[in-house]
Every structure is written in structure tokens, then in C-alpha cells.
Amino acid sequence: MTPALLLLIIAIPLFGAAITTIIRSRAFEGAVLLAVPVIIGSFGIGLLIYHQSVPVIAHSVGGYEDGLAIPFVSDTFTALMLTVTSLAAFVCCLFLITTGEDQYRFVPSLVLMMLTGVYGAFLTGDMFNLFVFIEVMVLPSYALIAVTGTWRRLGVGRMFVIVNLLISTILVIGVGFVYGAAGTVNIAGIAALGHVSPQLSLAIGFVLVAFLAKAGAAPMHGWLIRSYPNTSAGMMALFSALHTKVGLYAVYRVYTAVYGQPAPWAWVLVALVVVTILLSAVSAFGEHRARNVLAFTMSNGVGHILIGVALMTAAALSAGMYYLVHHIITMAGLLLVLGAVEQTYGTGAFKKLSGLARREKLATVLMVLGLFSIIGLPPTSGLWGKVGLVLATANSGRPGAWIILTTIVIGSIIALLALQRMWSNTFWGADMTTYHPDSQQTGRAPATELTAEVRVPLGLLMPGAIMIAVSVFLFFGAQLVIPLTDRAAEGLLNITPYLEAVLGHV
Numbered sequence: 001m002t003p004a005l006l007l008l009i010i011a012i013p014l015f016g017a018a019i020t021t022i023i024r025s026r027a028f029e030g031a032v033l034l035a036v037p038v039i040i041g042s043f044g045i046g047l048l049i050y051h052q053s054v055p056v057i058a059h060s061v062g063g064y065e066d067g068l069a070i071p072f073v074s075d076t077f078t079a080l081m082l083t084v085t086s087l088a089a090f091v092c093c094l095f096l097i098t099t100g101e102d103q104y105r106f107v108p109s110l111v112l113m114m115l116t117g118v119y120g121a122f123l124t125g126d127m128f129n130l131f132v133f134i135e136v137m138v139l140p141s142y143a144l145i146a147v148t149g150t151w152r153r154l155g156v157g158r159m160f161v162i163v164n165l166l167i168s169t170i171l172v173i174g175v176g177f178v179y180g181a182a183g184t185v186n187i188a189g190i191a192a193l194g195h196v197s198p199q200l201s202l203a204i205g206f207v208l209v210a211f212l213a214k215a216g217a218a219p220m221h222g223w224l225i226r227s228y229p230n231t232s233a234g235m236m237a238l239f240s241a242l243h244t245k246v247g248l249y250a251v252y253r254v255y256t257a258v259y260g261q262p263a264p265w266a267w268v269l270v271a272l273v274v275v276t277i278l279l280s281a282v283s284a285f286g287e288h289r290a291r292n293v294l295a296f297t298m299s300n301g302v303g304h305i306l307i308g309v310a311l312m313t314a315a316a317l318s319a320g321m322y323y324l325v326h327h328i329i330t331m332a333g334l335l336l337v338l339g340a341v342e343q344t345y346g347t348g349a350f351k352k353l354s355g356l357a358r359r360e361k362l363a364t365v366l367m368v369l370g371l372f373s374i375i376g377l378p379p380t381s382g383l384w385g386k387v388g389l390v391l392a393t394a395n396s397g398r399p400g401a402w403i404i405l406t407t408i409v410i411g412s413i414i415a416l417l418a419l420q421r422m423w424s425n426t427f428w429g430a431d432m433t434t435y436h437p438d439s440q441q442t443g444r445a446p447a448t449e450l451t452a453e454v455r456v457p458l459g460l461l462m463p464g465a466i467m468i469a470v471s472v473f474l475f476f477g478a479q480l481v482i483p484l485t486d487r488a489a490e491g492l493l494n495i496t497p498y499l500e501a502v503l504g505h506v
Helices: 003-022 026-050 076-099 107-123 127-144 151-182 187-191 198-215 222-230 233-259 266-286 290-305 307-311 314-345 361-375 381-394 401-426 458-476 478-493 496-503
Strands: 057-061 070-074
Touching (some): 003 026, 003 057, 003 107, 076 458, 076 478, 187 233, 222 233, 266 290, 266 307, 290 401, 307 314, 307 381, 307 401, 314 478, 361 458
16 A cells, blocks of 8 residues: 555545535535545555554655654554544434434534544644644534534533633643654654653653543543533534544553653553543432433543553553444444434433333333443443453553552442433333424424324434444454454554654664
8 A cells, every 4th residue: 555545534534524515415415424434434444454464654745854744654553543433423424414413504514624633633643733633623523512503502612612722722832842852743753762851751741631631531521521411412422432532542642652661650640540430430420311421431431441551561552442442332322322312302311201111122222232331241342341451450560450450340330320320210210201302493392292103213223223233243253353452552562663664764
């Protein structure tokens, strides 16, 4: 594969965003919106196959000297993220089309612009351009999070803008400090230095704090918990699959490249893992709306994924990446199934939903499987995710490993109880007698008598069903993904092929 073709991964969604702005046809916009993630996902699969023989490929834009050029780099980790996020983006966009949310002005263009930033962040080998692509991802989100224009969403959008501008400011300051301390912001160039000075370590700390805040790690997760559940279910699923995962990808990429082993302050990451898992699990008890509970569950998953970098062994990194893949798929599936229920019955509040297990059999089965996956029960991908993290932690020999093991167990029990509370409030209980159907005038009509004919349409459940089916498939086909995460972990720890591809030398 010619490395210059990597630029197409950015050019295709960018061109799609431009052309859907010019050609205003719902059918055309929908076709482009679905086609782009399919094309990029195919690129990702092709790269996964190619990296079996060639660990890393890189292209220096403009032909500038290595170390000065803007590098675009792909390895197994990059290819895996391109593939999984493209699958999630395709399914979430399918849900947006099914609910009609794609009809809002410029939604397809904004989503495609956001995908441009996501794919660029996965590919770039330069910290400043990582910041740039994260901004390309975030800027369309300011409009997407409040796309319906309701007062609540406009208020949430304002908070989302302010917090992300603050985080971006910290990130760009950190990147500036990195350049001052290392003389370069090229990730491979920093790794090639062979040592980390106190000044560089402080600068990298600024950068990692910004990434962790964008990922939704505690105690910097409050903005995510408040904003995500107050947009639409389709947008929340899309943000969950893309935004937080770009932050986590950046933590894995930068931390492993710069340090190559646990940093002297690695105990901070261990503490962050413990706080994120336990705080998010306990906080879910205080919510009275299903999507708010899932938002805390999302933050809980971030804590599990960070175990990989906290321990910094090949097994831990591989298990963390597998959990990352599982989390993208499972959270998107749960949010889309719940979104289908909300779209039909007009609410996700505990006090207004009950008895769904008797009324919505398919939705119930999908929710059960999704919740099993979050907790780590068979037959879902979550089982191997939790088992992998437990085994990697137990065998790591790192200080604080026993604390992480205890946290995983206690956090899983607390999360189980919190999710059981959500389940009992929405799927058990008395049958509903009223619901809130769509209204042309107000968006949602007042409480209306619920008849036997009201059911969640099969087409509305299909996007969530696809993701839950993938989670179940990964339970039986985990050996298709684990070798990829093993290879990706090896690539993060053995930086030599990365340096050779980007710099032309070690």
C-alpha cells in the first residue's frame, strides 16, 4: 500500500462534508453520510491486513524533511480504531436517518466534518496537528449537541462549548510547553530523544490532562455527564463512540511513545483509574433517567480502559485496547436501543417508563445483552474484556496492581446494582397507561393514553440490534480481535518500527 493513500482517509469525509453542503437533497446526503464510514472502515480492514507484514507506514505531507514534515502514520492500533469507529459511526448515522434527525440543517455535513477530525486524530504523528484535528472534531459538535434548538439543549451546548474551549486551551499550552522542552512536537521525534527531562515530563502532563478531560475520566467527567444525556440518543451514541475514544487513543499513543515504561508518576494514573471506576459506579445510583445512568457507565468504562496505560505491560495494553473496542460497540448499542424506546414512548425517565419487559420483547432482549456486556457476563464481549483486564493486572507485578484488582471487583458489583436499579424501574413494574407521542407543534404531546398498537418499530431497533449482535459475536469470535490488540500493544511498546517509518532512522 502506498503511504500517500493515508491522506484519502481524511480527504473523503472532508469532501463529503463539502458536497453535502452544496447538494441539498435528503437522499443524497443520507447516501453520503452512510457511504463515508463504510469506505473508511474498508480502508481500516485493508490496513489491518497490510500491517500483518508491514508494522508501520508513514507519509510526510509535502515531502518535507523527516522530523519537520507533518507525518500521517498508521499501525495496527490506528487501523483497529479506524475500523471500529467507522462501524459505530455507520450504525449511529443509520439511526439518525431512521429518526429523521438527519433532516435538521447541515447535520450530515457537520457529522462528516466531525469524522474528518476523528480520522485525522488517529492518523497524525504530530502533537500540534493532533490538537488541530481534535478541534476539527469538536467544532461541529457544538452545533450537533444542540441541533434541535430546544432551550435545554441550547443551555447544554453553551456549557459544552465553554468546557471544551478550556480543555483545548490547556492542550495547546501543553503542546507549546512540549515544543519548548523537546524542540519538536513530532511524537516519533520525542520518542527518539531517549530520555524525558523534568521539563518535558511536566509539559506532557499538561497534554495528558487535556486528553483525560476530553475522555471523561474522573474527576473531570462532570461536563460529559451533564451534556451527553441532554442531547438526542443518536448524537449521544455517536459522541460516546468517537469523542471520548479519541481522547483515550491519544493517551495511549502519547504516553507509551514518550515513556515506553511506567512514568515516575504512574501512581497518579492508578489513582485516576480507582477514582473513575468507583465514583462513576456510585454516582449512577443518584440518577432517575436511563441515559444519565448510561453516561456514568460510559465514564466507568473509561476507568477500565486506562488500566492499560496505568500498568504499562503488553498484556495490560492489549486488554485495555480490547476493552476499548468492546466499550465502543456496547455503549453505542445500549444507547441506540434505549433511544428507540425513548423515540417511541417520548421519555426515558424512570417514573414514566415501566413494564417494558412484557410490552417490548425484542428491546428487552437487546437491553439484557447490552447490560450483560457492560457488567462482564456471557455471552457478550464484556466477559473477555473484564477477564483480560483481571488477568493482565494480576500478572503485571506492578505496584498498586492489587488496588486495581480490588477496584475492578468492587466497581463491577456497584455497577451491577446501579444497572439493576435502572432495569427494575424501566422494564419491570406495572404496565404503562400513558405515553408522550410526537407532536408537530411542541415536539412531544402531553400524556396520551397508551394503546396496544404502540410498539417500538423494528426499523428503529435495528441499529442498536446490529451493535449488540457484534458484541455477542465477539464473545464467540474473540480470537479475531485479541491477536490484533496483542499486535497493537507490541507496536506501542516496541517503538523502533514507528521511528523508522516516521523519521527514516531509529
